[in-house]
Amino acid sequence: MDQQKESQRAPRTLVVGDVHGCYAELMDLLDKAALRGDDRIVFVGDLINRGPHNRKVLEFVQATRQTGTVIGNHEFNLLRYYQGHTHTLKSSYHKVINELGADYRRHMDFIAKLPLTIELDEAVVLHAGLRPGVSLDHQDPWEVVNLRGLPPTGRPWYEFYTGKKPIIFGHWVRQHPLVLKNVIGLDTGCVYGGKLSAVLLPSYNLISIPARRIYAHKPAKCVQKNKAEV
Template sequence: MKIDVIGDVHGCYKELTELLDKLGYRDHDGIPIHPEGRKISFAGDLTDRGPDSLKVIEKTARIITAGKGYYSPGNHCDKLYRYLKGNKVQIKHGLETTVEELNQLNERDRKTLRDTFMKLYEEAPIYQELDGGKLIVAHAGIQEKDIGRYTKRIKEFVFYGDVTGEIMENGMPVRKDWALHYSGQPWIVYGHTPVKNPRIINKTINIDTGAVFGGKLTAFRYPEAETVSVPSSMNFDAARFREYPGS
């Protein structure tokens, strides 16, 4: 099984199309197809902050519907889903950009987009267990003991990481480095916390290289364990990237 896992897109449709092209996918009636039969995996956070969240939703939905890829949601996907359901959510931290795009649509197109995303979200697993469990894709990561299990606590971890409830000076939440303690055999591919370059520790890799913050959009190629990136067209915001000791 050959899979290309793509990190947090956050509405960066231009970078997504460039990355798929660089990975060797070619468009067939709006669906990217790879000559080697590779499939695409999305690690969550398709939307918010970037300029083209709705195009990213539509592209992802076409890929999943055609059976050419996999998707599991991130915290931004979850918040958009709750917004579209009519739940009371705060329209900030990037959601405002997606809401603005939605408000520019006519009523019919807005309903179509809403239905497309809600179906995509509702049919998605909390995290992906691929290639017989040898590859795990979880938005913010997952603890080894939780693989194969599904609870509210695990869902919170997968969406937000190992948060402490504390807030850093830059307004970002304090997140413990769960990957330091991973000793399992499956690859765990995740994102959520932007890093300047893909970060491998034990058998985990963070591929959120901050495309929406002016970094890169990155894919992890499985089973080759290689990364492929394209540069972002967005303005660089150094404060958004997490620095790890020794990085």
């Protein structure tokens, strides 16, 4: 058996950007990716909220073998409400709770166990960002799921990331995936009528699927205005 054929059969990992309940687009993306039996799917978090089919996305992730997901800020916010740490929640989250109905508790038990980071052979997956110079174990959880610009300049956290292992993240919506030397940003705003994007490892091939429609309007703070956008 020659080595090339052997490597073609090695399991791959598809890392998927913010889904936000866009189940139909997720299925389109998986069709396009043509995964094989032992390939893995890892999500950058924000599986839910603002989109149409939050329950279906959560059920798919829990029912499908070889999937993993980190927690996103939307799961984080809902979990804090569920656990009684806050009593305020935007209306879109209440729609998610209604959609989950009798299964709300079961899905929150799943969300409560989600990790902040998933370390793959090729890259580290997390939702939003990292403080430079702080080890993965010592990052502030709120920042891992929310960080964008760093004080005092507000420049994106990833401009300061010098780690050897690439970081794959979502959270910060841009028109096209962000591809830098050791950073890949996958949130291309599917729920806002953009596209759902993913990267297949270890080839680093990018795959995108257009949104079928606009499901929600984008809050201004989510838009990447920085010059670093490519």
